[in-house]
Amino acid sequence: MSSRPEPSAVAATLDRIHFDLTTLRLFEATAELGAVTKAAERIFLAPAAASRRIQEFEAQFGIPLFERLPHGMALTDAGRALLAHVRSMMHSVARMQDDATAFRQGNMGVVRLAACTSAVLQFLAQDIRRCQDEYPGIKIDLLEANSQGVVEAVTRGVADIGIYESTLGGTELPTQPYREDRLVLAVPHGHALARKKRVALEDILPHEVIGLSEGAALSLALGRLAAQSGQVLHMRVMVRSFHSMAAMIAQGIGIGLMPAKVADLLVGENRFATVAVEGEWATRRFVLCHQPTHAMSGSGLAVAAMLAAPGPREGRPRKASRPVSQNAKPASAK
Numbered sequence: 136m137s138s139r140p141e142p143s144a145v146a147a148t149l150d151r152i153h154f155d156l157t158t159l160r161l162f163e164a165t166a167e168l169g170a171v172t173k174a175a176e177r178i179f180l181a182p183a184a185a186s187r188r189i190q191e192f193e194a195q196f197g198i199p200l201f202e203r204l205p206h207g208m209a210l211t212d213a214g215r216a217l218l219a220h221v222r223s224m225m226h227s228v229a230r231m232q233d234d235a236t237a238f239r240q241g242n243m244g245v246v247r248l249a250a251c252t253s254a255v256l257q258f259l260a261q262d263i264r265r266c267q268d269e270y271p272g273i274k275i276d277l278l279e280a281n282s283q284g285v286v287e288a289v290t291r292g293v294a295d296i297g298i299y300e301s302t303l304g305g306t307e308l309p310t311q312p313y314r315e316d317r318l319v320l321a322v323p324h325g326h327a328l329a330r331k332k333r334v335a336l337e338d339i340l341p342h343e344v345i346g347l348s349e350g351a352a353l354s355l356a357l358g359r360l361a362a363q364s365g366q367v368l369h370m371r372v373m374v375r376s377f378h379s380m381a382a383m384i385a386q387g388i389g390i391g392l393m394p395a396k397v398a399d400l401l402v403g404e405n406r407f408a409t410v411a412v413e414g415e416w417a418t419r420r421f422v423l424c425h426q427p428t429h430a431m432s433g434s435g436l437a438v439a440a441m442l443a444a445p446g447p448r449e450g451r452p453r454k455a456s457r458p459v460s461q462n463a464k465p466a467s468a469k
Contacts, residue, residue, distance in 0.1 A: 152195050156228060158188050159221050162200070165189060166218050169207040223292045230295075233432050244270075244434025248442075249278040249285045249294035251352065252376060254421050257396045258314050259298070266441050273434045282352035289424055295435040296442065300352035301420040302359075308424040311443040316394040318353075318417040320410045321380070321402075323387040329408040336360055336414060343389035345380045346370040353392060353419075360416060377401060394419070 157178065164174035165185075175185035193200050200214035210218060226247060233244045250259055255277070263275055278288060282299035286306055289297040298313055320339060322329045328338060340361055346354040354370070361368035372389060374380050378401065380391045385406040393401070398409045425431060425439045 154192060154195070158192055159225055161185055161188055162192060163218065163221055163225065165201070165208060166210050166214065169209065171208060219291060219293070226293055230432055233434055244273045244432060245276060246273060246296065246432075246435045246438045247276045247278065247294045248296045248298070248438070249280055249288040250298040251282045251285055251300055251421075252279055253300065253316060253394050253397065253419070254298045254314070255279050256377065256400065257316055257394055262442055266438055269441060270434070270437055273438060275438065281348065286424065289426060292426065295431060296423065296425045296439050298421055298423050298442070301422050302356040303352045306424055309427065311423045313421040313423040313443065315418060315420050316396065318392045318412050318419065319395045319398050320390060320412055321384050321393055321398055321407050322390045322410060323384055324408055326390065326408070328390065328410055331410055333411045333413050336364065336416070337366070339390065340364070340366045340368060342369065343372070344368065344370050345383045345389040345391040346373040347380070348373050348375045356416070357392065381406060
């Protein structure tokens, strides 16, 4: 006997779900701030009214979305799942407003861009500046995540455009080559590898490596390379950023791989040494992906085309495997 609910029962349940944008904004703010009073202050609601809205919101779904703690509120597993939907809905509303404004004025818009940390630190400041100069009415909302998180954000509709490291694998989203970087090995002063001019993968793997957090393309790629070579990757310490990696290396806890440009930014006061890395694997390629063309606003298409274009110091344009958009109309977003 099937346990699947009857269509009429599903429809009746959906009919009982009613909420407005204020409640969604309140739910999102409470999740981010960990307290309904702080969330109420952010969106200009009375605390009592805000608390009642959250209770009614939970009652409609029949499950607790927050765990009440002595000093705040934390999302339950169900709350975390619904938060992703709420953020997607709020993003859709923002895009709807964006499209309406673009039709009315032709020079405004909001574009959500998700990018991995390596791209943010090395390329995006300059590229976003170019976008601002070309389209001063377009606001770019930047979300920094690891490569896996970037693709998930675009796939779920939380972001319009994403930039991730290519070794993560393929996606059904439209894609375009973006930029390249080159890895170097960062080592503590006095480390055995610090005396070398260049190192290969087999030189790196016997040592303790400081890795990036789960889902980071760099750690995933290094793990695959170690497995392919039949060696073990020693990665007992994992951190969430290159800044944290640099701090660990400076204290002699391990060695780490990072882009050369990032190492130049973080090496301050000669905190660690860098060594060139041999092999094609040390050259990384970044990919730009975006929502299907029919789901993109004029502003989003304009920014995607601008980001995919070569920067001022990159020379000849690159060949695209697939166009960023066959129907891009950047003039309408200027």
